[in-house]
Amino acid sequence: MNLKLFIYGALLFLAAHIIVFFQLNGQFLWKFFKDNSFFLALIGIPISYLYIIATRFTVESFGGLLWPPRFVGFGIGIVIYALFVGIFFKEGITLKTFVSLLL
Numbered sequence: 001m002n003l004k005l006f007i008y009g010a011l012l013f014l015a016a017h018i019i020v021f022f023q024l025n026g027q028f029l030w031k032f033f034k035d036n037s038f039f040l041a042l043i044g045i046p047i048s049y050l051y052i053i054a055t056r057f058t059v060e061s062f063g064g065l066l067w068p069p070r071f072v073g074f075g076i077g078i079v080i081y082a083l084f085v086g087i088f089f090k091e092g093i094t095l096k097t098f099v100s101l102l103l
Contacts, residue, residue: 001061001062001063002060002061003061004061005057005058005060005061006057006058006061006062006072008057009053009054009055009056009057009058009061009069009072010054010058010072010076012050012051012053012054012057013050013051013054013058013072013073013076013077014076014080015050016047016050016051016054017073017076017077017080017081018080018084019043019047019050020047021080021081021084023040023043023044023047025084025085025088025089026040027040028089029088051073054069054073055069055073058072058073078101
């Protein structure tokens with residue numbers, strides 16, 4: 001495994017998931033986001049590029065395997081979502097949510 005490529009990919013996944021969280025959920029926090037959904041949709045283009053490059057780096061870091069990067073991206077996404085929902089919306093992880101995540 002190439003650790004340098006893995007770290008680059010993981011950091012890009014992290015950045016992409018943070019941006020996506022605000023892209024999708026900012027409408028519940030700020031009026032600008034609610035009123036400018038087309039602008040937010042356009043932000044999807046650079047976000048997609050981040051995901052493409054993150055996937056490329058992590059696939060290369062795992063020697064061409066596709067499944068490990070999928071789990072890396074998913075894991076980072078779940079952690080970011082759980083943290084940010086707790087911070088910005090004061091929603092904790094209930095037993096029902098925990099069981100769903102576990103499955």
